[in-house]
Amino acid sequence: MSSRELDMYTARQPAQLADVLERVLDKGIVVAGDIQINLLDIELLTVKIRLLIASADKAREMGIDWWEGDAFLSRRDGENGLEQRLRRLERSAGLEPDDSSEK
């Protein structure tokens, strides 16, 4: 057996994050009812989270934090969206917004 083949057979640990995510977020028993956490939140976020996690390390290496610009993933950006609407309203009302509200 070549060393490359050996590598293939022993490539078990540590588990790749994608494989763990795929199972822990997507599989296993789901309980609804008298439970505290609404699992629907997780279901909806799963796809985005997968992409995010898969890319996060690579992205960090490259100094990128693209998820922070994604309205779906970032609460902060949601607020920015609100801020933009507020600025538009302010402009239409003839009130110039303070520059400090821009990021």
Place this chain on the structure above:
Amino acid sequence: MTGHSAEARTADGAGLGWYLYGVLDPAAERNDVAAGPSVDPDHEVMVLVEGRLAALASEVSLDEFNETVLPERLNDPAWLEAKIRAHEQVLEHALDKTAVVPFRFCTVYRSEAELRSFLAEKGQLLEDALASVRGKVERGVKAFADRDALSAGLGTRSDAVREQEQRVEAAQGGRKYMEERRLQQLLDDELARARSDYASSIHARLLEAAEDGVLNPPQSPELSGRDEQMLLNGAYLVPAAAGDFDAAFEALAREYGALGVTLELTGPWPPYNFVPRELGES
């Protein structure tokens, strides 16, 4: 640390809840199956026996695990990875010693009493789920193929490809360009067919050595972290002490390696893919 603090709450209703990792046989309690690190490092993993079942669980701060802050936490890659890995490691530690019915991430009860009443209420369904995975674990098998390696491994070409190659040879100018594009398309089709044929044959062979198996969608290169295309992402339920499945995998890895396909074996995993998604009515 005992279970008695489960009812502890602050005035505004936050406090401690119970995070459920999985369900086990009650006999597992004697086997030192509960081990950290838990999803909330302040609280250790415990086994709560309820009738003919036991819960692998730990207390968690409801300030951290509640529906208001959780969506935000889930968007924090560092938080998510730490908690996901803790969830998995708690289950893997137990899996070394006993059968485990894994629950999905963030199954949290407000109190020990609510967790116990869940176990009592769904007792029969949970016992059935446990019976179906007793003595078994999940293994994962992924197959990857690099385009060039796959193409080289394919060897002899179909008649259609050979005829098209001759047309490319004979054509000139704009016509040649069109014929080349057509040839590329034929080759792509052929590779796609090969990927799909290989995936179904590999899956069929692994199923012969397993008790059950499912195909999950192949992961994108971004997710898998590999440049090659993933053509198979399977999960298989196998006896915990299985040599048959490993032998089948090794034979396939050699065989398909020669065709430009790389196989990867993962696990043993808790049988995430082989427990019911939801529990019906008892």
